[in-house]
Amino acid sequence: MKLEGECVRYAVDNHVGRITLARPRVLNALNARLAEELAEATALGEKDPEAWVLVVAGEGRAFSSGMDRTALSAGEIGEPFFRHWIRALNCLEDMA
Numbered sequence: 001m002k003l004e005g006e007c008v009r010y011a012v013d014n015h016v017g018r019i020t021l022a023r024p025r026v027l028n029a030l031n032a033r034l035a036e037e038l039a040e041a042t043a044l045g046e047k048d049p050e051a052w053v054l055v056v057a058g059e060g061r062a063f064s065s066g067m068d069r070t071a072l073s074a075g076e077i078g079e080p081f082f083r084h085w086i087r088a089l090n091c092l093e094d095m096a
Helices: 032-047 069-073 079-095
Strands: 008-013 016-021 053-058
Touching: 008 032, 016 032, 032 079, 053 079
Parallel strands: 016 053
Antiparallel strands: 008 016
């Protein structure tokens, strides 16, 4: 299984599933699209029989700088963001 999203990628190599936050230009700042794709990627990783372990990493020089302030000030961080964010975190927690 593989995911090539706008903000998140998922791939497996040698039974290691790798979820990569892929917004290096903004230090992988969190926005609604990233949260949605992260939820998709964690669900893929949970169901993927080829992935024995998952690694979550950030592309570029930062894992994540936190919330995208531009999206926050534009009012783009709301219920959909938190729904996807919680879904992703719960999925990761369930795998632990």
